[in-house]
Amino acid sequence: MADSERTGDLRGTRFVGANLRGARFIGSDLSGVVMRGVDADGADIDAPWLPDGESFLVNGVNVIPFVEAELDARFPGRSQRRAPDADGLRAAWAVLEDTWAATVARADAMPEGTVDEQVDGEWSFAQTLRHLVLATNTWLGRAILGIEQPFHPLGLANAGAADDGLDMSIFVTEPPTYAEILEVRREHQGMVRDFLATVTEADLEIVRKNPWAPQYPETTRSCLHVILEEEWEHHRYAVRDLDSLAARDVSSPTA
Numbered sequence: 001m002a003d004s005e006r007t008g009d010l011r012g013t014r015f016v017g018a019n020l021r022g023a024r025f026i027g028s029d030l031s032g033v034v035m036r037g038v039d040a041d042g043a044d045i046d047a048p049w050l051p052d053g054e055s056f057l058v059n060g061v062n063v064i065p066f067v068e069a070e071l072d073a074r075f076p077g078r079s080q081r082r083a084p085d086a087d088g089l090r091a092a093w094a095v096l097e098d099t100w101a102a103t104v105a106r107a108d109a110m111p112e113g114t115v116d117e118q119v120d121g122e123w124s125f126a127q128t129l130r131h132l133v134l135a136t137n138t139w140l141g142r143a144i145l146g147i148e149q150p151f152h153p154l155g156l157a158n159a160g161a162a163d164d165g166l167d168m169s170i171f172v173t174e175p176p177t178y179a180e181i182l183e184v185r186r187e188h189q190g191m192v193r194d195f196l197a198t199v200t201e202a203d204l205e206i207v208r209k210n211p212w213a214p215q216y217p218e219t220t221r222s223c224l225h226v227i228l229e230e231e232w233e234h235h236r237y238a239v240r241d242l243d244s245l246a247a248r249d250v251s252s253p254t255a
Contacts (some may be wrong), residue, residue: 008115010235011255012106026247027223031084031195035101048233050064050067050068055208059095070228071236074094075099075235075236076099077092077095077096077098077099077231080092080095081225081228081231081232082225082228085201085204086196086199086200086201086203086204087118088220089199089204089224089228090197092228093176093192093193093196093228094193096228096231096232096235097168097189097193099235100235103238103239103242104182105124105244106242107238110242110245110246110249111249114242114245115178116175116178116234117245118241119240119241119244119245120206121218122237122241123156123237124177124237124241125241125242126181128234128237128238129155129182130156130176130181130185131155131156131157132138132188132230132231132234133154133155133156133184133188133212133225134151134152134155134156134157134183134225135227135230135231136188136189136191136227137151137152137155137188138150138151138211138212139149139211139223139224139226139227139230140191140192140195140223140227141191142211143208143210143211143218143223144195144208144220144223144224144250146208147172148160149167151166151170151171152168152172152188153170153172154171154172154180154181154182154184155171157171164212165212192227193236196224198219203220204219204220204221204224205219205220205221206220207219208220208222208223
């Protein structure tokens with residue numbers, strides 16, 4: 001499939017009778033897009049930032065509440081990701097750790113090399129765990145604890161992170177082993193667990209700086225909510241791709 005990246009500003013463009021069959025939109029801003037009389041059979045939309053109180057209309061129906069309810073049902077514990085108090089946040093993190101432990105065990109039981117396979121160009125399972133190391137460093141280490149350089153060299157950033165002021169020179173260039181990734185990931189899960197063990201209601205109200213946009217204030221609570229959101233969204237991606245790889249293995253003639 002040919003890529004057409006950063007081809008310009010298409011805001012307000014009107015497409016009439018256009019054939020976009022099989023097109024992929026990655027990291028694109030589709031907010032406010034209006035589609036009328038379209039054939040959307042087989043369309044697959046992944047929008048992890050469906051906002052509360054906003055709308056995503058399909059045939060005039062706001063589907064956000066239905067999507068959120070379905071995801072909460074598929075992933076028990078996800079509904080706790082925005083817990084408002086310290087006890088709730090501790091419980092939310094405990095469920096997440098158990099959930100990830102089960103998913104790591106599933107990945108480990110799959111054919112050798114599965115954790116390094118990418119589906120449709122998305123991050124592999126191992127890369128996802130590396131990114132969550134970076135997320136912990138960003139929102140706990142930098143935002144909450146105020147560490148100037150909190151990043152572990154094994155972390156993995158999104159493309160374009162250097163444009164957001166992240167010093168990419170600190171990160172490893174050779175892929176680490178999966179065993180190394182698991183060790184560092186578990187250490188970072190422990191960092192969050194240890195912080196939550198002693199956090200108080202007053203601590204949750206302390207104003208922090210957004211690590212990517214310091215002009216926008218956060219609180220300890222909102223930073224923890226971002227960590228929980230990152231964990232659940234990337235867990236969803238990981239499970240989606242493991243399901244795809246498992247289905248491929250089952251259907252393969254050599255399986």
